[in-house]
Amino acid sequence: MEGSGVPARVRLDDVGMTPFLKRVTLFSSGGPFLEGYVLGIIGVALTKMTPDLGIDDHWSGMIGVAALVGLFIGASVGGWVTDLIGRRKMFVIDVVTIVVLSVLCMFIASPVQLFILRFLIGITIGADYPIATSMITEFTPRRYRSISMGVIAAMWYVGANAAYLAGFFLLDVPGGWRWMLGSSVIPCLVILVGRWSIPESPRWLLAKGRVEEAEAVVLQVYGEGITMDDEVTATKTRFSKIFHGTYLRRVLFVGIIWLCQAIPMFAIYTYGPRIIGAFGLGEGRASLIGELIIGTLFMLGTIPAMFLAESLGRRPLILGCFAVMAVALAVLGLVPNAAMATVVICFGIYALFSGGPGNLEWLYPNELFPTDIRASAMGVAMAISRIGTVVSIYVLPSFMNEHGTGPTMLAGAAITLFGFVVSVFWAPETKGRSLAETGSPEFTGR
Template sequence: MALAKTSVEDSPFTPFLMKLSVYSSGGPFLDGYILVIIGIALMQLGPELQLDTFWTGMIGAAALAGLFLGGAVFGYITDLVGRKLMYTIDLIAIIICSVLQMFVTTPGELFFLRFAIGIAVGADYPIATALLAEFAPRKYRGILLGGLIVMWYLGACTANLVGFAFANTPGGWRWMLGSAAIPALILVIGRWGTPESARWLVSKGRIDEARSVLKQVYGPNVDIENLGEVTSVQTRYRKLLEPEYLKRIIFVGGYWMAQVVPCFAIYTFGPAILGAFGLEKGNLAILGDGLISLFFLLGCIPALLLINSMGRRPMLNWSFLFMTLAMFILGFLPDASTMIIISAFALYAFFSGPPSVLDWVYPNELFPTEIRASAVGLCTAISRIGAALGTFLLPYSLKSFGIGPTMLICAVITLMGLILSLFMAPETKGMTLAEASSVSQIG
C-alpha cells in the first residue's frame, strides 16, 4: 500500500537542501576531475617517468580500482556508523594524497597514491548520496541526485581546462595532479556542521536525535511520524543478497558497468584515442577531448528536466540505444572524416547523460535506509572494477587491435547495457523513498 503524503516527502526546497546538494556533489566533481586530469598528465609524465604500456594502464586504472574498494567497504561502514562522521574524513585523505602526487619519482609511488585517492572518492559516493537522498523530498529527489553527475562532468571539463593551461609547462603534470587538493579543501570547509540523517538515526533507534534533526531541518511541526520510516532495523550486509535486492544489485551494477567502461576509457585516454583516429595530438587533442566532455555535460540537462515526467525506465532504454549506435559507428568507420568521428563521439557523449543521471537515482531509491549506503557502495564498486579493467586493457587493445576493433568492443559492452535495461529496469517516478525501496512495490 502506498504511503500517504508526509511533511518530509512533500516539503519545499529550502536553503539547507541547496547547501547539502552543492557540497554532496563534491565527490562526483573530484571523481571527474581526477579521472580526466590523469589522462592529460600522462602525456607529460609518461616520458618523464619512462612508463611502458603496463604502467600506463596501471596508473590510468589505479583510481578506478581504488573506487571499487572504497565503495564496497565504506558504504557498509557508513550504514554502520552514520553519514555525518564519514562526510569529511574521506576528503582529508584526498587532500593529502593529491599533494603527495606532486613529489613522486617512480610509477609505483604514483600508482599507490592514485589508488588511495580512488578509495577516498569511492567512499564519498555512498556517504554523500545516501545523505542527500534521505533529506530530499520526492519531488526534488530525482533532480538533486541526478544533478550530482552534472558536477562529475563539470569536474571533467575543469580538468581539461587545467590540463590545457599546464600542457606546455615543464613539470606541469605535477601541478595538474596536485590541483585536486584545492576543491577538496573547499568541500571540507563547506561540509562542516552538516547534521546526521534523520532516517539513519531512526533506523538505529536514536529517536530523540532524529526528532531534533527533523525539527532543525523541516520546522517545529515535523516529527517522526512525518518521516514515513519509524522502525529500527539492524544493518546487515547479507541483506543485499536476498533475492529481490540481489536482483536490483545486478541491474544497477550491471547497466552502470556497461555505461562507464567505454565512458571512462574515453575520458582517461581521450587525447590518445582521438590521436588514434588520426586527429592531431597535443593541445588540439586536449581541446577536442574537452569538446566531447562538454557534450557529456550537455546530455545531463534534458535528463534532469524530464526525469519526473518521462520516467526512469524509458529514459534509460532510449539512451542506451543511441549510445550503442554511436559506438558501432566509431567501430565500423574508424577512417571516416573528422566531422563524422567527432559527431559520433558527441552522440555517444550526449546520450550518456541520462544513464549517468540515473546512476545516482536508482541505487538510492531502490534500497532501504539500513542498507542504502552499502548498496550504493556495492553498485559503485561493480561499475568501477569493470571500468578499471577496461581502462587498464585499453592501451593494449589500441596497440594490438587498433582503434576500430577497440570501439567495436565498447559497442558490444554498451549493447549489453541496453539488453539489461530492457529486461530489468524498474519505474520509481513519483514514489516516496519508502515506497521505491519496498520489495512489495517494484517487481
C-alpha cells in the same frame, strides 16, 4: 532557521527545495568531481613527470590504474562503514584524508610513492560515493531526487574539465606536474568548508533508533510542522541483506546498467583523438582543449536527463537512451571509415543520450534500497562499474589494435543493447514514489 516557511504537516519526502538542500546537493557532488579531476589530471601530469621520475611503461600503467583499483576497494567497503557509523562522520573525514594525500603527492620522489598515494586517494574517493549519494537521497524530497542525482553525474565531467584547464595552465611551468598533483587540494578545501555544517541524515538516525536526534535535525533544517516518514524503523545493518532475494536482483540490475554504460563510453572515447585532430586540436595544449570539448558534450547530456526522469519517467528514459546509444555505436561499427560529419554526429548523439543511463545509475541504487543498506548497495554497484572501467582501459586498446575500429564499436553496441534488454525486464518505475515504497522488498516498479 532554514526552511522555516514550510507549511504545517508536510511529510519529509514532500518538502520544497530550500537553500540548505541545494547546498547538500552541491557539496555532496564533491566525490564525482574529485574522481573526474584526479583521473583527468594524472594523464596530463604523466607527460611531464615521466622524465623527472624515470617512469617506464610498466609504472605508467600501474600509476594510471592505481586510483581505479582504489576506487573499487573504497566503494565496496565505504558504503558498509557508512551504513554502520553514519553519513556525516565519513562525509567529513573522507575529504580531510584526500587533502592530506594530495599534499603528499607534491613531494613524491619515485613512481612507487606516487602509485601508493594514488591508490589511497582512489580508496578515499571511492568511499565518498555511497556516503554523498546517501546524504543527497535522504535529505532531498522525491520530486527533486532525479535533479540532485543528475548534478552528481554531471560533476564527474566538470571535475575532468577542471583538470584539463589546470593542466593547460601548468603544462609549461617548471615542475608544474607537482602543482598539478597537489591542485586537488583547492576543490577539497572548498568541499570541506561546504560540508562541515551539514548535519547527520535524519533517516539514518531514525533507522538507528535515535528518534530524538532525528527530529532535532528535521527541526533545524526544515522548521516546524514536518512529519517524519514511517518507512524507517530501527534496523540492524546487515551487509549480507544486499545479496538475498529482491535486493540481489536490484544490485545486479544497477551493476549491469552501470557496466553497459561505462564500457562503451570508453570505446566511443577512442574516437576522441580522430575528432579533435580533424579540428587541429591534436597535440600539446590544443589536445587539452579538445578533451574539454568532449567532456562538455557528455556533461550536457546529463542536463535534459535530470528533468526527463521526472516528466517522462525513469523506465522510458533508460530504455530510450540505451536504444539510441546502441544505434549510434552500430553505425560507427558498420561504417568505420565514415565521413567526419557522420562520426561527429554519431559521437554527439551517443554523448548526449548517455546522460540517461549515466544519471539513473546514480539514482536507482539510492531509491531501490532501504536506509540501513542504501550506502552499502551503492558501494557494491559502484565497485562493479569500476571493474568495467579497469577492464576497458586494458582490454579495449588491444582489442582495437587486433580487430580494428569497426568490431570495437560493434562490441560496444552489443554491450549497450544488452543493457537495453536487461532494462526491459528489470528497470522499475520509481518516479513520484517515496523512499519507503521504492526501498521495500515488495516494490516491483510496475
